[in-house]
Amino acid sequence: xxxxxxxxxxxxxxxxxxxxxxxxxxxxxxxxxxxxxxxxxxxxxxxxxxxxxxxxxxxxxxxxxxxxxxxxxxxxxxxxxxxxxxxxxxxxxxxxxxxxxxxxxxxxxxxx
Amino acid sequence: xxxxxxxxxxxxxxxxxxxxxxxxxxxxxxxxxxxxxxxxxxxxxxxxxxxxxxxxxxxxxxxxxxxxxxxxxxxxxxxxxxxxxxxxxxxxxxxxxxxxxxxxxxxxxxxxx
Numbered sequence: 254x255x256x257x258x259x260x261x262x263x264x265x266x267x268x269x270x271x272x273x274x275x276x277x278x279x280x281x282x283x284x285x286x287x288x289x290x291x292x293x294x295x296x297x298x299x300x301x302x303x304x305x306x307x308x309x310x311x312x313x314x315x316x317x318x319x320x321x322x323x324x325x326x327x328x329x330x331x332x333x334x335x336x337x338x339x340x341x342x343x344x345x346x347x348x349x350x351x352x353x354x355x356x357x358x359x360x361x362x363x364x365x
Numbered sequence: 366x367x368x369x370x371x372x373x374x375x376x377x378x379x380x381x382x383x384x385x386x387x388x389x390x391x392x393x394x395x396x397x398x399x400x401x402x403x404x405x406x407x408x409x410x411x412x413x414x415x416x417x418x419x420x421x422x423x424x425x426x427x428x429x430x431x432x433x434x435x436x437x438x439x440x441x442x443x444x445x446x447x448x449x450x451x452x453x454x455x456x457x458x459x460x461x462x463x464x465x466x467x468x469x470x471x472x473x474x475x476x477x478x
Contacts, residue, residue, distance in 0.1 A: 260404075285464050296369075296455050296469035297408075342408065346463045351421040352398065353463050355408035 261340060263360045272330040276343035276356045281324060283354075284347035288317060288328045290339045291358075297342060300328070305347070330361075338363045367392065369458050369470035377476045383444040386473045390437050390458030397439040398463060399431060402453040402472070411454075414439055415462060443475075451477045 266272045278286065284305040289297035303310045303317045303326075310317050316329040326343050340360050344353040370389045378384050390397050399411040410423040414433035431441040437458075443450055453474050459467040 287467070289469070294471075296457075296471045299466055299468060302466065344408075351396075351413045351415075351462050352410040352423065353400075353408075353467070354410070355400075357407050 261358050261360045263362060265362045265364055266333050267364050268333060268335060270333055272328075272333045272337070272361060274328045274330075274341050274359045274361065276326040276328075276359075278324050278326060278343065278345040278356070279354060280345060280347065281321075282348035283345035285345070286317070286319060286326055287344045287346075287353070288315075288326075289342045289344060290337075291342065292339045300341075333361075333363050335363050335365065337361060369456055369468055371454075371456050371470040371473050373473060374471065375474045375476075377478065378446050379478050380446055380448060382446050383442060384446060384475060385440055385442045386454055386456075386475075388439045388441075388456030388458075388470060390439070390456075391468060394458035394460055394468075395437050396459045396462045396467075397433055397437065398457045398459075398467065399439070399441050400455045400457065401425075402455055403451075408455070411441065413463065420462070446477045448477050451475060 287302040288300040291297045301312045314331045318327045340358045342358045343356040372387045396415045398413040401409045412422045412431050417433045428444045433439045453472040455472045457467045457469045459465045
């Protein structure tokens with residue numbers, strides 16, 4: 254498949270361990286944040302979102318944390334599985350801009 | 366429920382040509398956004414349409430244009446292709462706009478020779 258990004262930061266974790274992927278967002282006016290997963294040759298797949306009136310949201314095996322003070326997002330994946338191997342992007346939007354600003358992405362490699 | 370579909374999936378063009386890419390959003394979605402993805406620049410916003418109106422446009426030259434039809438389907442056009450236009454072009458749809466869940470299609474891989 255096609256490479257999403259040639260020089261992405263890479264996080265390598267053992268299967269079964271927890272993963273934490275971090276993202277610094279740029280616009281203090283952003284009020285909606287999303288994490289996407291992109292596998293080789295595919296479009297980004299929605300994982301979880303959070304609005305600025307929350308600081309934590311949980312999904313199935315995933316948790317997103319939002320720290321507005323330092324403009325930081327994190328995605329926690331519990332019990333990481335081989336199928337979690339992909340590139341993960343954070344995105345922000347808000348202020349009536351009608352667009353997402355994407356982070357540079359992090360490649361997650363799950364080691365057997 | 367069918368997802369976002371994009372056609373064609375792959376395209377090879379030569380410099381100076383033009384190209385039209387198509388996107389069919391999820392049924393009921395009225396907002397369509399387009400993004401360009403390259404290894405060097407990542408995901409960059411091109412434009413967003415809602416009910417046939419462009420609400421925002423990214424920092425791309427005028428060679429990049431788009432439109433949306435009354436059935437919410439959207440097209441984007443790139444004229445006078447340059448080598449640097451080689452990229453994965455992604456379309457995303459949502460009910461009312463990016464402030465709600467936005468779902469991406471598989472993309473169109475454009476190669477300019």
